Amino acid sequence: MKFFVDTADLNEIKELAATGLLDGVTTNPSLIAKAGGDFKTTIREICAIVPGPVSAEVAATDYDGMLAEGRELAKIAKNVTIKVPLTLDGLKACRALTSEGTLVNVTLCFSANQALLAAKAGATFVSPFIGRLDDIGLDGMALIREIRQIYDNYQNFSTDILAASIRTVNHVKEAALIGADVATVPPATLKALVKHPLTDKGLEQFLADWAKTGQTIV
């Protein structure tokens, strides 16, 4: 499973990139607004830090507008991935941009049929939003399971499932068990994946016992 971080915060991205565990970045208009600063400059800076796919979302909702914005954003760097919404115009823009060799992430996916259409439109990634389905009492992880099964039924689909709107470490584990190709995870949740109280306790004990030996390694 690949890990993307779901943020536009450059400091968080730099810190996580330094771990060597980061495969890409996703942003959306809300995350760009939260980080502040110029959109295109922020995307350029993120692309310079992370060589993997960096999602930048269009603001237009019509085909021509999405295509124009997508082409403009794609000029920033080779790893820019254009995010388009899961609408008919978005799917049409997805098909056009992918045929030009641009990476495309079809976002705001809330049903298996939507994901089927994204694959047919040639999307590089489809982003099913787990947390937002859970928020309204539905089962976000069931959607990941359905999409996995549908995509596995058709060998000609090359779209990666990018599990999004992840809220907990358990979401990451469940998505990995199902076989989502990528999880885009908020920085705090990504850092929380490493934590286990028995790791802390065990390390504390080992260090205490090691100190008793009076030895050094280097």
Ligand code: E4P
């Ligand atoms: C995905 O690309 C989105 O940016 C993100 O995962 C949305 O998450 P949220 O539902 O927590 O806003």
